[in-house]
Amino acid sequence: MACLPAQSLRAQDAVSPQSLMADQWMRLADKILREQAQPSSSQLIRAGMMVDMAIQANPNDSDAWLLRKTLAQLAGDSDAAADALVKYCRLVPSDDAAGFQMILAGLASKPSTAAKAQALEQLLAQASDKAMSDALRSRVASYLASLYQNMGDNDKFGRWLKVAADLDESNSDAARLMYELAVARGGSNYAIGMMLVNMIKSSPMDDMPRHLLADLLANMGAYDEAQKQYVIASTLGVSTGGDQFLTNWLVSKAATGQSQVVLDMIDTMGFSAGQADAEAVPVDVQTLKLVILTQFGRNDEAAKTFAEIRNRLQKRVDMGDVQAALQLAWWNAAFGTTISSNFEQAVIAYAKANPDNALIQRILGWVHYRMGRMDQAADALHVLAETDPWAVYGLAKCTQHTNNELYSGYLQKVIRMSATSPVAVMAVQDLQALNQQIVVTPAAQKVMDALDDLPVSIAMPVQAGNATTWTTLGVSVEPSSYGYLDPIVAQVTLRNSSDYALTIGPTSTLPSTLAMYFDLHRSGDQIKGVPPVRVDIGRSICIQPRQTLTVPVRLDRGALGLVFANNPAAAFSFTATAILDPRQTPQGGLTTGPLGSVDMVRMVNRYALRPTPGNIDAWLTDFKAPKDAVSHMKLIASLCSLSASLNALPEMQGRATQIATAVNGQFNNLGALGQAWMALFTPTGPTGKALFPNVCNGAAQSNNVTVRLAYLATHGKDDPAAVTSAASHSDPRVSAFAKALQMP
Numbered sequence: 001m002a003c004l005p006a007q008s009l010r011a012q013d014a015v016s017p018q019s020l021m022a023d024q025w026m027r028l029a030d031k032i033l034r035e036q037a038q039p040s041s042s043q044l045i046r047a048g049m050m051v052d053m054a055i056q057a058n059p060n061d062s063d064a065w066l067l068r069k070t071l072a073q074l075a076g077d078s079d080a081a082a083d084a085l086v087k088y089c090r091l092v093p094s095d096d097a098a099g100f101q102m103i104l105a106g107l108a109s110k111p112s113t114a115a116k117a118q119a120l121e122q123l124l125a126q127a128s129d130k131a132m133s134d135a136l137r138s139r140v141a142s143y144l145a146s147l148y149q150n151m152g153d154n155d156k157f158g159r160w161l162k163v164a165a166d167l168d169e170s171n172s173d174a175a176r177l178m179y180e181l182a183v184a185r186g187g188s189n190y191a192i193g194m195m196l197v198n199m200i201k202s203s204p205m206d207d208m209p210r211h212l213l214a215d216l217l218a219n220m221g222a223y224d225e226a227q228k229q230y231v232i233a234s235t236l237g238v239s240t241g242g243d244q245f246l247t248n249w250l251v252s253k254a255a256t257g258q259s260q261v262v263l264d265m266i267d268t269m270g271f272s273a274g275q276a277d278a279e280a281v282p283v284d285v286q287t288l289k290l291v292i293l294t295q296f297g298r299n300d301e302a303a304k305t306f307a308e309i310r311n312r313l314q315k316r317v318d319m320g321d322v323q324a325a326l327q328l329a330w331w332n333a334a335f336g337t338t339i340s341s342n343f344e345q346a347v348i349a350y351a352k353a354n355p356d357n358a359l360i361q362r363i364l365g366w367v368h369y370r371m372g373r374m375d376q377a378a379d380a381l382h383v384l385a386e387t388d389p390w391a392v393y394g395l396a397k398c399t400q401h402t403n404n405e406l407y408s409g410y411l412q413k414v415i416r417m418s419a420t421s422p423v424a425v426m427a428v429q430d431l432q433a434l435n436q437q438i439v440v441t442p443a444a445q446k447v448m449d450a451l452d453d454l455p456v457s458i459a460m461p462v463q464a465g466n467a468t469t470w471t472t473l474g475v476s477v478e479p480s481s482y483g484y485l486d487p488i489v490a491q492v493t494l495r496n497s498s499d500y501a502l503t504i505g506p507t508s509t510l511p512s513t514l515a516m517y518f519d520l521h522r523s524g525d526q527i528k529g530v531p532p533v534r535v536d537i538g539r540s541i542c543i544q545p546r547q548t549l550t551v552p553v554r555l556d557r558g559a560l561g562l563v564f565a566n567n568p569a570a571a572f573s574f575t576a577t578a579i580l581d582p583r584q585t586p587q588g589g590l591t592t593g594p595l596g597s598v599d600m601v602r603m604v605n606r607y608a609l610r611p612t613p614g615n616i617d618a619w620l621t622d623f624k625a626p627k628d629a630v631s632h633m634k635l636i637a638s639l640c641s642l643s644a645s646l647n648a649l650p651e652m653q654g655r656a657t658q659i660a661t662a663v664n665g666q667f668n669n670l671g672a673l674g675q676a677w678m679a680l681f682t683p684t685g686p687t688g689k690a691l692f693p694n695v696c697n698g699a700a701q702s703n704n705v706t707v708r709l710a711y712l713a714t715h716g717k718d719d720p721a722a723v724t725s726a727a728s729h730s731d732p733r734v735s736a737f738a739k740a741l742q743m744p
Contacts (some may be wrong), residue, residue: 120147167207364380426638472597495543509595633735679696705733
């Protein structure tokens with residue numbers, strides 16, 4: 001079932017008095033939230049009330065419910081957030097991302113894990129395919145599986161996990177759990193490898209599956225493919241797999257002909273605060289360096305590295321570490337410049353006294369090998385041939401000049417036994433000297449074939465910007481011209497052009513943060529500093545292949561809308577640039593993340609109302625005998641907004657007074673919505689009080705919550721007396737808003 005495009009019922013509604021009022025409340029909420037970057041308690045209280053008023057004006061405003069949920073979460077009110085989420089989901093049932101959040105929020109009231117699991121089983125059994133997308137059903141099933149895992153019910157865990165994985169291959173949680181299950185059950189390398197390939201399909205920009213798959217391939221001797229995955233993993237991720245991940249990567253590099261690069265990397269690691277520090281390098285990595293130098297015949301450098309390893313072990317020996325003493329003996333046997341007679345006799349005696357000690361038997365075998373006693377070396381090493389790759393490599397060296405077939409067979413065995421250890425690098429280089437290839441296992445080949453079957457853009461997303469071809473961002477604004485207080489809606493589309501479903505959201509494959517930046521002009525002059533509209537377009541869990549997610553975005557409900565609302569006599573034009581996943585550069589510019597996109601809409605116009613004497617007379621006539629509620633509200637807003645600028649012009653002061661007289665005279669005859677609307681648009685400060693005393697005084701003293709909040713929201717910062725009076729108001733909403741204004 002394809003993920004449905006998100007719909008905003010609010011954006012589709014016809015303009016009504018209620019929607020006009022909701023728009024202005026939402027603009028004020030946005031203005032409050034922009035007062036400082038990290039919203040304070042005062043901002044959250046006041047903005048929350050503005051949104052509540054928008055919802056009161058238009059309960060079907062889905063954008064308002066979504067913002068209410070966010071503000072409640074920021075305020076730590078989980079109950080209010082859950083309630084707002086439920087209301088939003090009823091209005092926009094196609095938003096399965098929000099639907100999943102709602103389902104999880106509904107589990108909070110369940111008394112136990114078992115009760116939560118029962119509730120989810122009932123939901124999955126009862127919900128129709130139409131009510132739940134496959135993507136949503138898959139997420140619910142994987143969450144249910146995790147509950148059963150926590151309860152120790154492995155049968156139901158496995159059953160529901162399979163349901164989740166089968167429903168939607170983009171479910172990264174299900175893919176991860178399938179991998180973990182395969183590992184826990186001791187699955188074959190092939191089974192584990194296929195689970196990792198599925199993890200890459202579900203989350204192609206996640207570095208961890210690449211790390212794990214690279215390690216698996218390296219451990220199977222598939223060094224070339226492992227090297228590719230290590231490179232992709234290191235490019236994608238900020239995390240690392242620790243010392244073992246680093247060692248595996250370096251071994252793979254060395255095994256693919258990049259030994260000098262490995263040596264350079266190791267030398268870089270060996271510097272701490274600008275000083276050479278051999279102990280800053282993990283022992284396995286230092287061993288790899290010794291192996292490479294020895295194989296290349298760089299004896300002086302090898303001797304220096306050997307001395308560093310020996311010194312590290314000697315410190316442990318001096319502390320009484322018996323195992324370190326044996327390890328030191330091993331290094332002397334394998335890499336010491338010479339085998340002294342005293343050392344040889346000590347090893348032979350110790351091995352005779354400890355025939356079951358595998359390490360001393362390996363040391364004995366290598367001493368015999370170094371002394372040229374190949375038969376005795378083989379006898380000592382042969383008993384370790386199924387468990388010790390260093391012993392197998394010793395056996396290989398014993399047969400190097402007598403039996404090429406046996407020699408190469410031992411070398412291949414070393415790689416099969418321990419492909420990511422330094423001794424494997426020695427085996428690889430010896431095979432290369434024989435012009436022989438590493439024989440990878442059938443399991444490794446099948447995993448590599450599965451990787452080859454992936455589209456290049458998924459298999460190698462960071463190469464040549466492959467990931468940027470997955471999606472296409474589009475933005476359009478229709479029509480291109482708007483009147484005063486008309487809603488301006490941008491249709492943002494994101495098309496999945498790939499062959500796989502791609503998740504979208506803050507922690508998903510595709511980014512969901514979108515910002516609309518404005519290049520605004522007023523009568524040809526640029527107006528700088530208009531903040532962008534930011535929106536999360538993740539209104540769906542995923543976008544199916546060749547499908548398009550469509551999200552309507554209101555451009556007029558933020559700072560741009562306030563500029564338009566407060567300036568009805570100005571002609572505006574703007575270009576809107578949509579940036580998906582915007583990032584700031586160190587120089588202060590803008591760029592996008594790796595999966596970001598940019599699109600642009602040019603020349604959207606907001607035409608001006610011309611306050612000529614003739615037009616003002618006509619507006620006042622219509623104002624006194626309105627044709628309909630919407631035009632009446634637009635006249636109120638435009639006349640009130642124009643009054644201050646007209647009053648500043650000596651030749652138009654009479655017209656400003658004429659407007660003020662008409663508005664003041666009508667205030668007491670209006671209902672609460674009309675009075676609140678007047679209060680929202682009358683000029684602030686002394687000019688507003690001088691021109692509109694009836695409106696300002698009436699709204700400031702009104703016992704109607706809507707009217708009082710409208711006045712406080714727009715005039716409160718200029719009227720401390722009104723705020724002080726409202727702080728003791730009997731209605732908690734009025735008093736809370738006023739007290740929030742008084743907060744520092």
